[in-house]
Amino acid sequence: MPATATALRSLPDLSTEELTAWMMEQGYKATHTLPVLREVYGARAGGQLPKDRLPAGLMEHVTSTFPREAASLARRQVSEDGTCKLLLRLPDGRTVESVLMPDYHADRAAGCISSQVGCAMGCDFCATTQTGFERNLTSGEIVEQFLHLRREAQATGRTLRTVVFMGMGEPMLNLRNVLEAVRRMADNKLGALGWRQVTISTVGIVPAMDELTEADLGVHLAVSLHAPDDATRAALLPMGKRFAVQDVLAAADRYQARNGRITTIQYCLLEGVNDSLAQARELAHLLQGRRMHVNLLRYNPTGLSLKGRTYLPSSMEQTEAFLATLREHGAVAHLRRARGPDIDAACGQLRRRAADESRV
DSSP states (O other): OOOOOOOOGGGGOHHHHHHHHHHHHHOOOGGGGHHHHHHHHHHGGGTOOOOOOTEEEEEEEEHHHHOOSSOOOEEEEOTTTOOOEEEEETTTSEEEEEEEEESSSTEEEEOOOOOEEESSSSSSSSSSGGEEEEEEOHHHHHHHHHHHHHHHHHHHTTTEEEEEEOSOOOOOGHHHHHHHHHHHOOTTTOOOOGGEEEEEEEOOOHHHHHHHHHHHOOOOOEEEEOSSSSHHHHHHGGGGTTTTTHHHHHHHHHHHHHHOOOOEEEEEEETTTTOOHHHHHHHHHHTTTEEEEEEEEEEEOOBBTTOBBBOOOOOHHHHHHHHHHHTTTOOOOEEEOOOOOOOOTTHHHHHHHHHHHOOO
């Protein structure tokens, strides 16, 4: 069982207002808050912010009260293609995954971070859902993943340029903490990543998608569709029983109308399940008149599913035919290259492996 969570908060878990209030109580100036946080967020290391001057002893006082980080590195896996997967241990003993993926540009990298410990969505082909849902991550725990990945990128001579919420959990079910973390990561006064460099994914929680629209942060939206029809989708994603495909796409339309961002449609190809050419044509038809981009993925097998099924990735021949059919019918689509095939690449696999080994 995980240890009892500590009440001690790390600096990434504090809002600017909270840290300012504490500093003023300690007799420091409110103007020193942002320089302290910039030091913690490390944006300066990428050359994005000027060097700040702080009073002697201030950082030591702050970090003796609020540690720079609460999460520690439990495991690290590096693929032959440079993909790096981190398993971070949280103060309560639970673990969460983050991934750093090298970009085509030699000096850039992308990060994939989690929003929850485990996941309650029950998607039948996903490794994360097999361990169940434990809790939401705090905004600080989300930010700490970003900081770990930023340092990992810097250690390899790269700059972390983009972040996607496509790790463990459903971001829309922890939206308040996700949005607060995004504000800290993206704001040029703090993490300095940039709003347009963030993508938030969802299986299609329509009310939360509308809440994201109203937040008006200007981040990108990705929808895990995985099937063009309600029956197939509901068999794969239980949330598909609650929100129909058309309702999910309509919510994406509203987001796009407000923010002007092209929505990404995530579609994981499963052999004999959702990879027929008829389904490709149906998907293309759904997207007619919509400025949406299909991101095809070949499935990374995770073993026996919750329903006792073993899913397989579509063959390359079928994958290419599916892609060609989408394009022939007017859809903008591409095939995302596989990452980390020689390590526990699928979301949740490294965490599950570590848990299994601890029980041996």
